[in-house]
Amino acid sequence: MTITESPVVPAPRGSHRLTTAKAMVEAIELEMERDPSVFYLGEDVGPYGGIFSSTTGLQEKFGASRVIDTPISETAFIGLAIGAAVEGMRPIAELMFADFMGVCLDQIYNHMAKIHFESGGNVKVPMVLTTAVGGGYSDAAQHSQCLWGTLAHLPGMKVVVPSNPHDAKGLMISAIRDDNPVVYMFHKGVMGLPWMAKNPRSTDDVPDGSYTVPIGEAKVVRTGSDVTVVTLSLSVHHALDAAESLAGHGLDVEVIDLRSLVPLDRETILGSVAKTGRLVVVDEDYQSFGLSGEVVATVTDIDPGMLRAPVARVANPDVPLPYSRSLEYAVLPRQDRIEAAVHRVARE
Amino acid sequence: MTDITFPALSKESPAAEGVVATWFVADGETVQADQLLAEVQVDKVAAEVPAPRAGVVHLLIAEEATVTQGTPIARID
Numbered sequence: 028m029t030i031t032e033s034p035v036v037p038a039p040r041g042s043h044r045l046t047t048a049k050a051m052v053e054a055i056e057l058e059m060e061r062d063p064s065v066f067y068l069g070e071d072v073g074p075y076g077g078i079f080s081s082t083t084g085l086q087e088k089f090g091a092s093r094v095i096d097t098p099i100s101e102t103a104f105i106g107l108a109i110g111a112a113v114e115g116m117r118p119i120a121e122l123m124f125a126d127f128m129g130v131c132l133d134q135i136y137n138h139m140a141k142i143h144f145e146s147g148g149n150v151k152v153p154m155v156l157t158t159a160v161g162g163g164y165s166d167a168a169q170h171s172q173c174l175w176g177t178l179a180h181l182p183g184m185k186v187v188v189p190s191n192p193h194d195a196k197g198l199m200i201s202a203i204r205d206d207n208p209v210v211y212m213f214h215k216g217v218m219g220l221p222w223m224a225k226n227p228r229s230t231d232d233v234p235d236g237s238y239t240v241p242i243g244e245a246k247v248v249r250t251g252s253d254v255t256v257v258t259l260s261l262s263v264h265h266a267l268d269a270a271e272s273l274a275g276h277g278l279d280v281e282v283i284d285l286r287s288l289v290p291l292d293r294e295t296i297l298g299s300v301a302k303t304g305r306l307v308v309v310d311e312d313y314q315s316f317g318l319s320g321e322v323v324a325t326v327t328d329i330d331p332g333m334l335r336a337p338v339a340r341v342a343n344p345d346v347p348l349p350y351s352r353s354l355e356y357a358v359l360p361r362q363d364r365i366e367a368a369v370h371r372v373a374r375e
Numbered sequence: 376m377t378d379i380t381f382p383a384l385s386k387e388s389p390a391a392e393g394v395v396a397t398w399f400v401a402d403g404e405t406v407q408a409d410q411l412l413a414e415v416q417v418d419k420v421a422a423e424v425p426a427p428r429a430g431v432v433h434l435l436i437a438e439e440a441t442v443t444q445g446t447p448i449a450r451i452d
Binding site: 043044045046049080219220221222225 | 394396399410415
């Protein structure tokens with residue numbers, strides 16, 4: 028078996044169409060029904076249903092003691108979740124925007140991520156930290172960052188980043204059941220929210236009932252022979268749009284959706300680059316010191332000779348996200364920049 | 376035959392217009408009672424439209440079209 032094969036065992040079952048947000052809610056609902064130790068807490072997660080619809084209807088169903096609206100004190104409620112997890116519960120704490128991690132980072136990387144290590148593996152922290160990421164809707168420098176490279180850099184946390192309804196549901200169930208702290212980062216642009224820019228790839232068929240998507244397995248979402256594009260989250264959608272357009276120019280692009288950053292599925296990256304010899308990394312996070320460099324090093328650490336051309340990175344060029352739509356689109360890794368990069372790498 | 380109308384999301388202005396944001400079913404599909412048919416929105420308020428009964432659904436309004444609240448958006452035969 029190769030790691031790129033579909034991780035979901037195809038069972039005879041029905042499916043139904045959902046947005047990514049509704050798929051995420053369905054996963055939390057299934058796990059809360061199954062396991063009384065699962066509960067959700069965060070800002071505006073109760074009657075409001077999460078500002079990006081991550082918890083719609085959950086408080087109505089499970090009550091205010093299992094879906095808890097918290098005051099605006101991330102240090103307090105993430106600390107509360109860590110304590111509950113240490114005592115054997117399975118909390119899901121929502122940090123409204125990843126951009127806000129600064130006010131509670133001590134709880135995240137000094138406590139949530141290190142308790143297991145510091146206790147010699149005797150104390151587990153089976154919690155999920157959910158957080159909204161990403162830009163593209165003029166929310167400016169403090170509400171548009173991805174920052175997954177930062178959390179993936181700090182040891183002790185698994186980090187998952189679904190791009191579509193199917194993976195959002197399966198990765199959420201895996202994250203809740205995992206005995207390690209898992210950071211679950213959902214891009215606002217993949218949630219299928221009615222008030223965001225229409226994104227057809229954010230609504231899709233989702234299998235009925237419970238299933239898991241293994242943490243640490245990437246997926247080849249489009250096979251191709253000329254150039255490998257390694258990416259994640261909303262950029263997967265842009266990369267697929269670019270690949271469809273490039274097919275008209277005779278370029279056969281393979282697209283890998285990483286789905287998890289920690290653990291990183293290096294085998295799938297290497298397998299694809301061994302085939303194509305050409306690599307483009309698309310990352311909405313800042314370019315320097317982050318994910319895009321890690322993906323390139325994954326290849327060069329093993330065998331730089333695999334590469335038939337210099338790699339290209341399409342990322343945020345190390346600037347805060349601008350408010351102005353035209354400036355924001357200029358720094359985001361959108362379809363035009365991805366296509367240009369693929370052309371550049373294919374020509375070499 | 377059952378008409379499904381755009382829900383009244385704005386109580387203050389009954390003539391408010393809204394958008395059929397997403398259809399979760401296809402025209403002619405057989406649906407179950409309570410199955411999610413659509414998500415609609417007025418301004419930034421969104422609501423789900425479930426099937427009132429089982430049957431074959433016919434979509435009367437295109438996705439992303441704007442209509443007045445109360446307008447029939449689908450029919451179940």
